[in-house]
Amino acid sequence: MTVVSWYGMLRNGVQLIHDEIKEGKSYKRDVKEMVDDLGRHNKKLEQWREQWMIWKETPDSLHRQLWGETEYSTITIKLKSMMALSMEGRKELSQYVKLPTTNWGAMEKAKRKFLKKMFIWTKRKYLQALLEKMAKTLKEVDDAAKDGWQRDWPHKEDGVDFALVHSVSIGHLIVPIAMQTHRYTETLWQYCDFARESHTTELDLDIFGASLVDSKDKYSKAITKAAAEQHAILTILTRDAALQTAEMTRVCIERTAASTENSVTALADALSRVINGSEECHFKASEDLAFNVFKSRREHYGPGTGMRQTFREIQSRNPPPSFTNGALLGSISKFRIAYELAQACLLFLRTKWFSEICSCGIHCGRPSDVCDELQYDFTLRLGKVEHQPAKWADTQIHGCWGQRQHSWNVLTKPLRRLGLLLIEVTLGATVLETQCDASGAISSITFVEGKHDDLRRKIHQLDTVMENVRLAAHKSLPYKKAVSHCATANFPQTLDDTEMKELLAKFYWNVVVPIKDLYDKLLDQHLKRKRYIDAARGL
Numbered sequence: 001m002t003v004v005s006w007y008g009m010l011r012n013g014v015q016l017i018h019d020e021i022k023e024g025k026s027y028k029r030d031v032k033e034m035v036d037d038l039g040r041h042n043k044k045l046e047q048w049r050e051q052w053m054i055w056k057e058t059p060d061s062l063h064r065q066l067w068g069e070t071e072y073s074t075i076t077i078k079l080k081s082m083m084a085l086s087m088e089g090r091k092e093l094s095q096y097v098k099l100p101t102t103n104w105g106a107m108e109k110a111k112r113k114f115l116k117k118m119f120i121w122t123k124r125k126y127l128q129a130l131l132e133k134m135a136k137t138l139k140e141v142d143d144a145a146k147d148g149w150q151r152d153w154p155h156k157e158d159g160v161d162f163a164l165v166h167s168v169s170i171g172h173l174i175v176p177i178a179m180q181t182h183r184y185t186e187t188l189w190q191y192c193d194f195a196r197e198s199h200t201t202e203l204d205l206d207i208f209g210a211s212l213v214d215s216k217d218k219y220s221k222a223i224t225k226a227a228a229e230q231h232a233i234l235t236i237l238t239r240d241a242a243l244q245t246a247e248m249t250r251v252c253i254e255r256t257a258a259s260t261e262n263s264v265t266a267l268a269d270a271l272s273r274v275i276n277g278s279e280e281c282h283f284k285a286s287e288d289l290a291f292n293v294f295k296s297r298r299e300h301y302g303p304g305t306g307m308r309q310t311f312r313e314i315q316s317r318n319p320p321p322s323f324t325n326g327a328l329l330g331s332i333s334k335f336r337i338a339y340e341l342a343q344a345c346l347l348f349l350r351t352k353w354f355s356e357i358c359s360c361g362i363h364c365g366r367p368s369d370v371c372d373e374l375q376y377d378f379t380l381r382l383g384k385v386e387h388q389p390a391k392w393a394d395t396q397i398h399g400c401w402g403q404r405q406h407s408w409n410v411l412t413k414p415l416r417r418l419g420l421l422l423i424e425v426t427l428g429a430t431v432l433e434t435q436c437d438a439s440g441a442i443s444s445i446t447f448v449e450g451k452h453d454d455l456r457r458k459i460h461q462l463d464t465v466m467e468n469v470r471l472a473a474h475k476s477l478p479y480k481k482a483v484s485h486c487a488t489a490n491f492p493q494t495l496d497d498t499e500m501k502e503l504l505a506k507f508y509w510n511v512v513v514p515i516k517d518l519y520d521k522l523l524d525q526h527l528k529r530k531r532y533i534d535a536a537r538g539l
Contacts, residue, residue, distance in 0.1 A: 057228035071148030173227040182350040193383035195268040202379035204235040205340035250296035311359040328428035330375030335519040354414040358402025411491035419486030441488040478514035
């Protein structure tokens with residue numbers, strides 16, 4: 001929406017005029033009110049755009065779903081009217097829109113005086129009338145959007161629940177991405193496995209940037225862009241497999257339409273070139289599938305690139321707990337990994353990226369700004385994983401539950417594995433094995449408990465485990481239901497595309513949304529508390 005940028009530039013221009021007017025002039029206050037109005041209008045427009053995810057790449061289908069056809073048509077007409085008004089204003093007030101880009105102080109005094117007088121005596125009334133028209137149209141647009149939403153969606157008594165709007169919007173965008181993902185990520189996983197003798201590769205699980213402090217808009221924009229392009233840009237951490245203490249290089253991998261003459265046919269070669277200084281390298285996986293491999297160009301955040309541990313290693317350096325080690329990964333970061341794993345399962349459900357996942361494949365790093373609540377960030381090891389026995393393992397209690405085989409079908413298997421990971425992450429407990437009923441649903445779980453010199457197996461019924469999950473998740477019943485869904489729901493063996501899209505949509509609402517809601521709530525509380533503390537400290 002170019003209206004937003006126009007408001008900002010015009011406000012800065014009028015501010016320069018205001019600053020030029022001498023104190024005591026009766027019209028100085030009027031000009032100051034215009035500056036404030038421009039700022040308020042700009043802020044309202046920006047807020048409205050963020051609330052409804054009005055981005056450049058947002059598909060029309062999303063807002064037709066959010067508002068309904070009638071209101072969508074009304075809003076489209078009103079927005080075009082606002083655009084016409086802003087273009088008219090840009091032309092009429094062009095000299096003042098351009099002022100912020102000029103050197104006002106170096107401008108001839110006579111010209112500054114001319115611009116000031118022209119604004120005061122001719123343009124001031126025009127701008128005031130224009131602002132009134134724009135404010136009226138913006139209110140009509142806002143009302144139409146709320147009316148359309150409240151007719152078809154649940155809403156709070158005091159207005160629109162924009163957290164729900166955001167969840168509906170993300171679901172509308174991310175499910176089609178998941179439908180496309182398996183078409184190329186399965187091949188990419190195989191090439192990562194081929195390269196594991198020469199390169200260590202780990203997927204940054206913060207795929208769309210949800211962990212950033214100011215992440216909500218960046219996160220929704222990243223998903224919107226991925227939906228428009230029908231694929232996500234994946235960030236991996238990589239290094240020479242023989243140099244396990246070396247820093248890892250952040251590399252992005254993006255599916256591209258076609259390969260070039262300089263394409264390599266081995267992912268290891270592409271990774272080596274980028275690690276050794278090349279900005280990018282094209283990798284040809286097959287005749288109809290190619291990838292662009294390039295150094296990450298976005299600001300650094302997320303997984304630290306130094307020494308990293310598997311979740312299994314972190315578990316094994318602690319005594320096997322009896323549901324008493326819930327802060328093993330940090331009281332907030334454990335819900336971050338829970339959300340990131342749930343989202344990854346949605347995206348990679350039909351691939352080997354998730355079908356063999358266990359705590360041996362989750363790698364944890366310490367971020368530079370580590371605190372008690374946010375102790376770790378997370379990556380997923382790509383390629384086959386070597387299962388690790390815990391350091392306290394003995395001849396009777398050893399191995400990893402990821403090595404044990406069950407009769408779960410190809411779609412149910414990653415769901416069950418996600419459920420076990422979520423249980424381990426939430427409780428800080430170490431799962432040894434599971435018992436299932438005739439339908440394949442988990443009925444009980446064997447945990448490792450006791451002390452190093454007195455290890456024992458302890459079987460807990462699933463109902464007991466789920467109640468402990470609820471208590472460890474700040475008594476969140478939706479979170480408990482999300483984990484229980486993973487442990488007990490059964491997915492069909494095979495599905496056509498329409499059925500698969502419906503299954504992914506249900507998984508999004510049953511699992512991803514409840515987990516992310518809790519993570520967002522805890523993160524918001526932490527950041528708000530940190531701001532209060534910093535303010536009290538005078539920072």
